[in-house]
Amino acid sequence: MDATQVFTVGQQGLYMLLLVSAPILLSVLAIGLLVSIFQAATQIHEATLSFVPKVVGAVVVLAIAGPWMLTTLVEYLQRTLQAIPSAVG
Structure with missing residues (x-):
């Protein structure tokens, strides 16, 4: 397994992490943006809100x-x- 394969596997892992976490994060x-606009408009600054x-x-x-x-x-x-057997052997 050379450096190119290691970087490819790492890149694919980071892409998968971004893809899977995107719905929750967005x-x-x-x-958060809507609540912040609501808090700024109403002057209510409650942490639990x-x-x-x-x-x-x-x-x-x-x-x-x-x-x-x-x-x-x-x-x-x-x-x-x-893919591990083909990468090692």
């Missing part, structure tokens, strides 16, 4: 996109593990 970002909607949004997105995320990760892991 939803939490959007909810920012935290609770983000957690609820993350759980909802995880419930909706969770099966896809798990399937994607399992397929990536299977491809990676099946």
